[in-house]
Structure formats: C-alpha cells, structure tokens
Amino acid sequence: MTAHTLIKNTQAESALIDAFAKSIDTLPGAATTTTARKTAIGGISTRGLPTRRVEEWHYTDLRNRLKTVPEGDARASGDALNALAEGIARIDLFDGNVPSDLPTGVQVTHLRDLLERGELDRSLAPADPEDVIGALNAAFVSHGAALTIDAGAKLDKPLELSASHGPGQAHLRVPVSVGADVEATIVERQTGEGAAFVTGVVDLTVGDDANVLWVLVQEQAVDTDQLTQMKFRLGKNARLTLAILNAGGRLVRHEIRGVLEGEGGDFQMRCVNLLGGESHVDVTMVLDHIVPNTTGTEIVRNIATGKASGVFQGQIRVAKEAQKTDARMACNTLLVSDEADFSAKPELEIFADDVACGHGATVAEIDEAHLFYLMSRGIPENRARALLVKAFVAEILEELDHEAISEALVSKVDDWFSKNG
Amino acid sequence: MLEIKNLHARIAEDGTEILRGVDLTVKPGEVAAIMGPNGSGKSTLSYVIAGRDDYEVTEGDILWNGESILEMDPAERAAAGVFLAFQYPMEIPGVPTMEFLKTALNAQRTSRGEEALKIPEMLKRVKAASSELEMDISMLKRPLNVGFSGGEKKRAEILQMKLLEPKLCVLDETDSGLDIDALKVVADGVNHLRSEDRAFLVITHYQRLLNHIVPDSVHVLYKGRVIRSGGKELALQLEDQGYAEIIGEAA
Structure with a gap:
C-alpha cells in the first residue's frame, strides 16, 4: 500500500471526483479522449491536490486553499462583456461565435469539434505530476476555440478571447498557432460572476519572425477560484510580449510555461498584480532558454492591500547550448496594508557559461x-x-x-x- | 508678504546646519533675487519655504501674510499660494501630466473654496499657457516630465506656475540648463506673471537670468545668512567682481 491511498479526500477533491464521474459520459471527445481524461483525473484522486510540501505549490497550498468546488456548467448565466477597447474582434470561447469582422488570415475552430475528433488527446496530457492545472483542465475541458493565424498575416485589429462565466464550473482550452511573420495582438479576458471554479489552458505556438502582443486581463469575482496556464513556444526571431493584469478573483493561480526554441527569440512579460480583500494570487513562471541568442525580460509589479496575499515564482532555465542568453527578471511589491503579504521566489538555473542574467525582488516604497x-x-x-x-x-x-x-x-x-x- | 526671521535649518538626517539665521522680507509685487556661491544654502532656503521634510527648522520663523507656515505641509503651503519651481524637476513615470495638472489645480481650488474646473476649461487654459511658453502640447500626453529635456522641464515648471497662479513664486536656479532662447521664453513667462499682488524669490548663481527678469532687490546668501542686500546694481557688481570681495567685506 502506498502513502497515496491513505489520503482522505477534502471536500473540494471529493467534489471534483464526483463531478467527473457525473459528467464523463457527456463531456465531448473521442474514446481516446475519454481515456486521456480518466488518466488526468486519476492523478488527482490518488495523489490529492498539491499541498505546500510540493515545491511548485509551496506558497499556494491548493489542497488547503481550495475549499469548495461548485457544481454545474458555469456557462448559462455568464454576462456578456464589452470588448477591452474599440475596434477589437471578439471571439466567444463558450459558444465559439466568430465575429463577422474577423481579420483575414484567422481561422477559428470550435474546441468541441477538435475534442470529438480526438485531435487534442496528445496535448491534453499533463506536462508532469505537478502539472495539476493541466490535469484538471484535461479532465474537464469542454469549451474553447482553436485559433490559427496564417503565415504572413498582419492583423488589422486585435482579437479578443472572451469567456465570461456564471456560477458553476468552466473549463476552457485555447490552442493557438501563429504562423511565421505574423503581426497580431490578442486579448484574453478572464471574468464572470457568481461562485465559480475555472480552469483554462492556452497553448500558444509563435512561428518564426512573428510578433505577438498577448494581453491577459483577469477580473474574476471575489467568489471565483481560477487555475490557468499559458504554455508557449517561440520560433526563430519571434517575439512575444505578454501583459498580465490581475485585478480580481479569490484564489488565482496563473502559470506560464514558456520555451524559447528559436535563435533570436524574445519574450517580454509585464505583469501587474493588484491584490485586495482576502484574495490570493499566484503567478508562476518557468522559462526555458534552450538555444543560443535568446532574450527575455520579465517585470512584475504588485500592490497588496487588505488581507491579500500574492506569489511570484519565476524560474529561468538556461540550457548548456543557450550561449548569449540575455535574461532579466524583476519583481517589485508595494505593500499598502500591514496585513497583506507577498512572496517572491526568483530562480536562475544556468548551464551555459556566456550569458547575461539577472534578477531582483524588492519591497518598494x-x-x-x-x-x-x-x-x-x-x-x-x-x-x-x-x-x-x-x-x-x-x-x-x-x-x-x-x-x-x-x-x-x-x-x-x-x-x-x-x-x- | 513674505517675512523670513532669523531662520535656522539643518539637514534632518545628519543634523548639518545649512541656514544660520536668514533674515529677508519680500513685499507683494517685489522680485527679490537671491544670489550666492555654491553651497551657500540657496536651494535649502527654497526647500524650507516649500516645506520639504528633509530639513528641520531649529530656530526662527517664516511668515506668509503674517502667519507662520512652518506647521503647514507642502500641499497646504501650495494652497496658501506658495510655489517652488524646482532646479531639478522630477520625472514621475506612471503619472500622466494632464491628470497631474488637473488634480493639482482642482485640489488648490477646492481647498480655497473655489469650484473645481471642468476638463474643457482646464484644457483651454493648458493650451493657452503652453503656446505662450512655446511648448508642444503633445508633450503633456506623456507621463510627468518623463523624457523631457532639461529645458522642457523648466518650461513645464513655469507652465505649472502659470496654471496654479501662486502668490509667492520661488524659482530655484531656473536658468540652469537653459540655452539663451529658452531662457528668454522662460523669463518672458515669468515677467508676464509679475503683478502687484505677487512676490518672487528668484534664486540664481549667475547675473545672466537677472538681465531678463529684472529684480527689485538683490540679496547675497553666504554660509546660510544674508550678508548683503541692495538694488539690481548689486547683481552687476557681483558679475564684475565675483563673490570674493563681498564675502571679504562681510567677514
């Protein structure tokens, strides 16, 4: 008997396992997809949700913090949302509705269709045993859209991925393939109302010489718990600027798992975490530089008020081959209240010998x-x-x-x- | 009227005494020039008047229209009509210039019981003032002073002064870093503001500025005290002879 089987499930774990049992027959997917889903939930039911003893989750004890998981598909009462700015083409991730003014060169496919055809089976597999967000999402995912942007397309307007949910559960996935030499701005909105549990995975591939600005705006309600992930791969001379604004939610974890795969790739992250009330917001990034001559700058600014807590874990890994990597990371926090706190854990793991890397974490005044x-x-x-x-x-x-x-x-x-x- | 009486002030952090008994009176409508060699306490005097808490007043008083301002914080002094044009205006990223101007102007207006200005009226005033100072209004779309050249920062200070319409204008080395054309524009801006009910304290190291802003009185500050006062001809004398002679006479 292993230690795993001794776990007495928490209320949230039981709710997840029950919800899975109830919905597995109706969740979209080929037979192989169902198998992938069962494998994913299996890891959760045997191991339980991660506690602070799991290094990746040390500052966000998910098992302890996730108290409840509401029942039912959250879609029904989700409120319509205005686009972030004028002149943006909105794609609804729940109904897959595509605007009539979709820029040329963009194809949108319902996620449901991909699931039914079994085309996502492989990408549903969690990255590793600690990839709890990937696993939960793989088990339950039912909404979303796949985007393909043709090589050479210069989008004349930004795209907005909108997912405004009501009470209940929402599990979304967005595979995005950006072709070579594309110019695109994509806005991702995470918002809704009512007691909800949300998971989301964005799986982004940016082709050679493409330039993408990705803007994530998280404004969840105070009774919404949300676990999301963005995975990305950057091609040769590709540039990704990721702007994140966290301004809501109760328990929020946003993981970024990025790989700079092509020489000349550049990743820029600007992340603002506004922490208020009793919210807990965790941004965890793992960035791999695996080829020579790539660059990355991550700037994280946090304001913590009330009894809020925040986390930034930033791990930069520079492979032995990745000479001339230039990697910079800074995390600065203003604590506005005495009861708020913020934990920053910057890490550099460098195997190349000719690099310029630096990081800093400060409490600002x-x-x-x-x-x-x-x-x-x-x-x-x-x-x-x-x-x-x-x-x-x-x-x-x-x-x-x-x-x-x-x-x-x-x-x-x-x-x-x-x-x- | 500004009355500085036996003012002693020191650096709060290390206790170094900078001002050692300054006496100075500036009447409404008067332009008083403060001159002096480096390290004489000129900038300190301007900061102490504006209320910077890096300095501690240990003795003496500053009266503005008969009332001591020493217990007032910088915002209260500003609302009472005191304005300091900084020698090195600060760049403040993240604060939009227009928002700053509006907040400052309306905070002063409401503290004086006047009505807050609406945005169109505000914009009108900003446009008028910036064109007079030959400033490109698109600069004001930037964050406060960010990316401004030295000269642009000085113009922006005078722009603020025009908008806020203070009654006591303290200009700290406004001429430093300005070429002659910019100096003329800035001086014109100041001269336009001269009026019977407004006093100026013009702090400068060189006589040059005083050719353009002609003072009513000139005061030489040395080692934290006013060692000599006179008319505008005193500035010319300093220009000719340097500070050494006057310092020698005083010593």
Whole structure:
C-alpha cells in the first residue's frame, strides 16, 4: 500500500471526483479522449491536490486553499462583456461565435469539434505530476476555440478571447498557432460572476519572425477560484510580449510555461498584480532558454492591500547550448496594508557559461522626493500617495505597443483603485 | 508678504546646519533675487519655504501674510499660494501630466473654496499657457516630465506656475540648463506673471537670468545668512567682481 491511498479526500477533491464521474459520459471527445481524461483525473484522486510540501505549490497550498468546488456548467448565466477597447474582434470561447469582422488570415475552430475528433488527446496530457492545472483542465475541458493565424498575416485589429462565466464550473482550452511573420495582438479576458471554479489552458505556438502582443486581463469575482496556464513556444526571431493584469478573483493561480526554441527569440512579460480583500494570487513562471541568442525580460509589479496575499515564482532555465542568453527578471511589491503579504521566489538555473542574467525582488516604497513634488503643487498627501501607488503599476502598462489597449489597462487599474483604494 | 526671521535649518538626517539665521522680507509685487556661491544654502532656503521634510527648522520663523507656515505641509503651503519651481524637476513615470495638472489645480481650488474646473476649461487654459511658453502640447500626453529635456522641464515648471497662479513664486536656479532662447521664453513667462499682488524669490548663481527678469532687490546668501542686500546694481557688481570681495567685506 502506498502513502497515496491513505489520503482522505477534502471536500473540494471529493467534489471534483464526483463531478467527473457525473459528467464523463457527456463531456465531448473521442474514446481516446475519454481515456486521456480518466488518466488526468486519476492523478488527482490518488495523489490529492498539491499541498505546500510540493515545491511548485509551496506558497499556494491548493489542497488547503481550495475549499469548495461548485457544481454545474458555469456557462448559462455568464454576462456578456464589452470588448477591452474599440475596434477589437471578439471571439466567444463558450459558444465559439466568430465575429463577422474577423481579420483575414484567422481561422477559428470550435474546441468541441477538435475534442470529438480526438485531435487534442496528445496535448491534453499533463506536462508532469505537478502539472495539476493541466490535469484538471484535461479532465474537464469542454469549451474553447482553436485559433490559427496564417503565415504572413498582419492583423488589422486585435482579437479578443472572451469567456465570461456564471456560477458553476468552466473549463476552457485555447490552442493557438501563429504562423511565421505574423503581426497580431490578442486579448484574453478572464471574468464572470457568481461562485465559480475555472480552469483554462492556452497553448500558444509563435512561428518564426512573428510578433505577438498577448494581453491577459483577469477580473474574476471575489467568489471565483481560477487555475490557468499559458504554455508557449517561440520560433526563430519571434517575439512575444505578454501583459498580465490581475485585478480580481479569490484564489488565482496563473502559470506560464514558456520555451524559447528559436535563435533570436524574445519574450517580454509585464505583469501587474493588484491584490485586495482576502484574495490570493499566484503567478508562476518557468522559462526555458534552450538555444543560443535568446532574450527575455520579465517585470512584475504588485500592490497588496487588505488581507491579500500574492506569489511570484519565476524560474529561468538556461540550457548548456543557450550561449548569449540575455535574461532579466524583476519583481517589485508595494505593500499598502500591514496585513497583506507577498512572496517572491526568483530562480536562475544556468548551464551555459556566456550569458547575461539577472534578477531582483524588492519591497518598494513610495519615493519621498516624488511625494514632495506632488504635494508642493497642492495635492494633499493621501491623494499624492494614491497617485504614486497607481503610477507604480501604470508605468509598466503604458509602454505597450498598442495605445488604446494600454489606456484601457490603466483605466482598469483606476477602476480597481476606486473599489479597493 | 513674505517675512523670513532669523531662520535656522539643518539637514534632518545628519543634523548639518545649512541656514544660520536668514533674515529677508519680500513685499507683494517685489522680485527679490537671491544670489550666492555654491553651497551657500540657496536651494535649502527654497526647500524650507516649500516645506520639504528633509530639513528641520531649529530656530526662527517664516511668515506668509503674517502667519507662520512652518506647521503647514507642502500641499497646504501650495494652497496658501506658495510655489517652488524646482532646479531639478522630477520625472514621475506612471503619472500622466494632464491628470497631474488637473488634480493639482482642482485640489488648490477646492481647498480655497473655489469650484473645481471642468476638463474643457482646464484644457483651454493648458493650451493657452503652453503656446505662450512655446511648448508642444503633445508633450503633456506623456507621463510627468518623463523624457523631457532639461529645458522642457523648466518650461513645464513655469507652465505649472502659470496654471496654479501662486502668490509667492520661488524659482530655484531656473536658468540652469537653459540655452539663451529658452531662457528668454522662460523669463518672458515669468515677467508676464509679475503683478502687484505677487512676490518672487528668484534664486540664481549667475547675473545672466537677472538681465531678463529684472529684480527689485538683490540679496547675497553666504554660509546660510544674508550678508548683503541692495538694488539690481548689486547683481552687476557681483558679475564684475565675483563673490570674493563681498564675502571679504562681510567677514
């Protein structure tokens, strides 16, 4: 008898196992898909959800934190959502509806069709035993869309992947294949209302010489727990800029698992975590540089108020062959309340000998000189401080290559402050 | 009216005394120039007037219209009409210039019981002021002072001064880093603001600025005290002879 079988399931684990038993016959997929789903849930039922003793989950004890899992498909009462900015083509991940103004060169396929044809079986397999998000999503996934962007396409407008859910469970997957030499901006919205449990996986391949701006906006409700993942692979001279704004949710974990596969690849991440109330937001990144001459810069800025807690784990792995890698990572946190906390765990694992790598994690403070300047113009201290706290995060959002989206993100930050400031 | 009486101030962090008994009076409508060699305490004086808490006042007082401002924080002093044009204006990424201007102007207006300005009226004033200062208004779309050249920052300071309409304008080395054309534009901006009910304290190391902003009085600051006061001809004398002679006389 192994230790695994001794686990007494928590309420959430039991709910997941029951939900799976109830829905497996109706979940979309070929016979082989069903097998893949059963394997995925099998890992959860024997091992249980990860606790703080599992290194990858040390700061987010999922077993302890995930108290309940609501029943039922969350789709029904999901509220329609306005696009992040004007002139964006929206794709609804629940019904797979494609807008009439979809830019040329973009194909959208219902995820359900791919599942039925068994075409996703292989990619459903979790990456490793710690890939709990991949496993949960593989077991339950039922909604989403696959995007293909033809080589050479220069999208004349951004795409928005919209998934606004109601109470219950929502499990989404979005395989995206970006061809060579594409220019594209893709906005991913994570939002909804009501007690919900959401998982999501984005599986992105960026072709050679392509340039993608991916903007993730997470504004879940205070009773939504969400576990999502973005996997990506970058081709030769490909560039991916990933902008993340976390501004909601109760228990949120967002994993980024990226591989720079082609020489000249560049990954840029700008992540803003606004933590309020009793929320717990975890951003965990593992980035692999496996060929020579790739670059990456990750900047994470956090503001923690109330009793919120946050986590950033950033692991940069530079393979022996990956000479001339330039990798930079910085995580800065402003703790606005005494009861808030943030854990940062930057890690560099370098096997090449000719690289430029660096990381830093700091607890930031309001710059007193800046405060004096603003006050000397008649702005009262509390307002001046609020302006500077906002500036601390707005600074890294305002430099994105899309002005309207930058502005929309900064105004989301304003919204958050008016609710949590 | 500004009355500085026997003002002593030191650096809060290490206790170094910088101002050692400054006495100075500036009447409404007066432009007073403060000159002095490096390290004489000129910038410190401007910061202490504006209320920077890196400095501690240990003795003496600063009266503005008869009331001490020492207990007021910088925002309260600003609302009372005090404005400091910084020698090195700060770049503040993440704070949009227009939002900053609007917040500052309306905070001052509401603290004085005036109505807050609506955005169109605000924009109108900003446009008028920036065209007078030959500033490209698109610069104001940037975050506060970010990416501005030295000269642009100085113009932006004067722009703020025009918008906020203070009653006591302290200009700290506004001429530093300006070429002669920019200096003229900035000086014109200041001269336009001269009026009977507004006092100026123009701090400068060189006489050059005072050719363009002609002072009513000139005061020489040395080792934290005013060692000599006079009319505008005192500035010319300094230009000719340097500080050494006057310092020698005072010593």
